[in-house]
Amino acid sequence: MTLDEKLERFAVLRDTMEGLRAEKDALGEEIKAAMLRGAKPECELYRASLRTTRTPVYPVDRFREVYGDAATFEVAKIDNKRVKELVEAGDLDGDGLHKIAEVEERHSLYLVAKTQEKEAV
Structure with a gap:
């Protein structure tokens, strides 16, 4: 593979990954919003879990x-x-x-493998 071909492949992979990352982020936001409303999504292999971090923020005024x-x-x-x-x-x-203090909340979406849940029990 020539250097030019490697560059082209690199660009294709980068563009693919950026598209996938954008789709993943959008889906994650939708899932988090649904979970904050009480939904409990799961699929055959995974169960969704939300972890919330709270950070105090001090308004300057x-x-x-x-x-x-x-x-x-x-x-x-x-x-x-x-x-x-x-x-x-x-x-x-x-x-x-x-x-x-004002508290900022951030929610992170985690996938919990159902096989790991069974092993932990």
Whole structure:
């Protein structure tokens, strides 16, 4: 196979994978939405499972109201890791954080092989 042929094959594979990834992502979003409404999809080999992660988000305007300009500037982009560091260092009073936190939820779709379920029992 020549280098030009390899490049052509590479391009075909890349385009195929991108198309499949887009289709997979769209199907995943539809399945997750249905599961959030209570559906429990499964097929012969797999059962769908949702895992939810929750991440607190600190809106800049509320953070500034509670902690002031200097602290807001210190964490310019309200970064959870940096906020925790400032609390641990005693530079921020951590008690008020839960009052201003907003929680982002992300849902991840997992396939659980039914054969693995049987082995685990």
